[in-house]
Amino acid sequence: MGDEMLELTVIIHTRDSEATLPRLLESVRWAEECIVVDMESRDRTCEIARQYGATLIPTPMAPRIDGIRNAFLERGQHEWVFVLDSDEYLAEDAEENVRGLLAQYGESCDAFFVPRYNMIAGQIIRSCSWYPDHQIRLFRKGCVRWGDTTHKLPELLTAPERLHKLEPPGCLHIHHENYTSIEQFIDRQVKYALNDIYPEDGFSFQQYVAKAYEEFFFRLDEKNDGELSFALATLMAWDRVVRGLIHWERLGRKDSLSRAYSLPIATISRYPDYVFPNDLEELRRRVQMLESAPGVKSWARIVKSFRRERRKVKEHLKRILHCFRK
Amino acid sequence: MKTRLCAVILSRGLDEMLRFCLKNFFESAEQLSGEIEAEAIVVDNASPRPYLGTSFSDRRVRLLRFDAPTGFAAACNRAVQKCEAEQLLFLNNDVFLDRSTLGQMLQHGCDADVGVTGSWLYFPDGRVQHRGVVFGNDDIGPYHLHRGQYLEPRRPLEAFQAVTGACMVVGRELFNRIGGFDESYAFGLEDIDFCLRVRQCGQRVICVDAGRPMHFESFTPGRVEMDVSSRRLFMERWRGKYTIDG
Known part of the structure; x- marks a missing residue:
């Protein structure tokens, strides 16, 4: 842990976040500047933010969170920004990890693709569709822009190669306690769906x-x-x-x-292109390749090799293959 | 006023083993409920699936999460900063205490001239895993006395130059005074280094017969490889500065 605070601006978006905000603020105490952008909280959120010495910026309720993030990115005084939501937090060694990243890659990149653990209904979800769930949250001011969406990735305005992807395990993570129950999950999904464009x-x-x-x-x-x-x-x-x-x-x-x-x-x-277009394209390529080789036309062989690599699509491939045969 | 005792448990994965370790720790602490107030800090050392606060039903357990694998010394030192207990128990997640263990350790450990108290530990089959650390000639260095032998304690306590950090009681004040564990060690022998420094302060290191606590030993994957660099560092620092036992 460094003796001096890290020159970094943490921007936190809140709305009735008294239950989770203290843990988050505690986990970023090492950052020199902390801005809490609050959307009309009706609980103790603002009071907690002040207690931790954060700069509080009230803002009207917005239907889509991503859109309003852009408005506050320039408010920080430091070159590097870490954007977090109120139900997220960082680990005990986040300071060392962030310092290390900025020292090693601060010159060569403008943003970090940080993996995120998602906890849903009391469980950390590890299926590949939920983890590592990379997020662009740590970046150089002015290099990232969000769309008018809800919880979508922002755009890196410089160049794709200026994004450094952190590869787990053993690296900085965002810890996200998304939903405490299935009921809360349903509630939020409906709200997001209704508020989307x-x-x-x-x-x-x-x-x-x-x-x-x-x-x-x-x-x-x-x-x-x-x-x-x-x-x-x-x-x-x-x-x-x-x-x-x-x-x-x-x-x-x-x-x-x-x-x-x-x-x-x-x-x-009937509509195979709607399902797994990338897999289908790869299969087409292999079929063409094998057909061009004299004497090799074994469908079973194609499917077997493909299955080995992509076990998950095994059953669906059977159907796609059936479609091809027609 | 009750003495506060904080167990610092460094752990990666092995959720069920950790749960059992905590259960045994609190059961052992309950035997002294009139004298001590027990709590535990679990240092989640980059578990692939992080522990959750809800994983441990006991409110006396606090979690400290590290995303990157961290050495035993650095992780324990950080955990100690987070607690205020007067007595610290460094405990491995694969050590299951006996009900009488803490009572025995604290009874002797609170003597004014005792700096560190370790305990006899047993493998699950009843052989001795630890009963004190002794030092051999030349490159042999420190090793566990009578490790792997079937043996029963003959004395309630014995003094050694060092004991294992798998189960070790230290006073917080002494721990801070000598600067905690040395973080130069990757993983392993920082406990022995610590004990030798404690003795340099004029405090004794003892090992007590404290029931039959069990130690499975080196369950965490990748742990053994780190011993090599730690041993090299230890020998550079301490060769010629410890007594050759026996």
Whole structure:
């Protein structure tokens, strides 16, 4: 731990955060400047922020958190900024880790891609769709910009190679206690879905439904996360469908929804491009390659090699392959 | 006023073992409930799945999370800064205390001339894991006396030059006075280095027969490799400065 405070601005966004804010402020005491941007809290959030010596900036409630982050990025006096939400915190050795990163990469990069642990309903989720969940939160002032979204990654304004990705294990992490229960998870997902902005064109309910299956498939990881994995995968799939319906209504209910109801098997065979486009492309490439080699046309062989590499898509590949044969 | 005792437990993964270690610690502390007030700081040393506050139902347990793997010395020193207890117990997550262990250790450990108190520890099959650390000639250096032998204690306590940090009671004031564990050690022998420095301050290091606490030993993966550099550093510093036993 350094004797002098680290020249860094921590920006924290709060809204009724009295339960989690002390832990976060305690974990960033080593930062020279701390700004709490508060959205009309009705509890002791502001009082706690003052107690810890943070600069308090009140701001009106905003439907989408990401959009308002940009407005405060320039308020800090230091070159480097660490943006955190009130339900996040850093570990005991964060100071040493941040100091080390800035000393080693401060010249060569403008932002760090920091992994994040997510705790949902009392459990740290380790399926690959929830972890390492890299976030761009530690960056040089003026180099990052968020869109008008909710909890999406910001854009790095300089160059992709100026982003340094931290590879776990054994590196700085953000610790995020997202939801204390499934009920709270549902509540937030609905709010985010209702407050999001949806495009004016390009609506396809089939795509939303296909994404729902994709979400379920990729989020499900019983081995790592047990029974809770089923609940979360189901909720994330449900979230896609709910978003599709909100989008559909906002566009005046013009499109037909019924085509999507022949899913899932029909979707994968009828609209294979909606599901795993990257995997499908890779499969196509291999088929072409093998077909060009005389005497090698074994479908089984293609599938086997592909399965070995991508075990998770095993079952879906069978269906995609079936579609190819047609 | 009750004496406050804080167990500092460095741990990576092995959640169930840690839970059992804590359970045994508090059970042993309860035998002295009239005299001591026990708490524990669990140092989560970069567990792949971090421990949660809710993992331990006992409110007397505090968590200190390190994202990057940290040496035993640095992690323990940091943990000590976070507690105010007068007595410190450094405990490995694979040591299960006996109900009588703390009573025995504190009874002798509170003597004015005793700086560090260790305990007899046993492997699960009943062989001795630790009953004091002795020093051999030349490159042999420190080693656990009678490790792996079936043996019963004949005396309630014996003085040694060092005891293992797997289960060690130290007064907080002494710990701070000599600057805690030396953080130059990667992992291993910082406890022996500490004991030798305690003796240089004129305090005794003792090992007591304290029931049958169990030590599984070196359960954490990657732990053994770090011993090599630590041993080299230890020998550079202390060769010729300790007494060759027996």
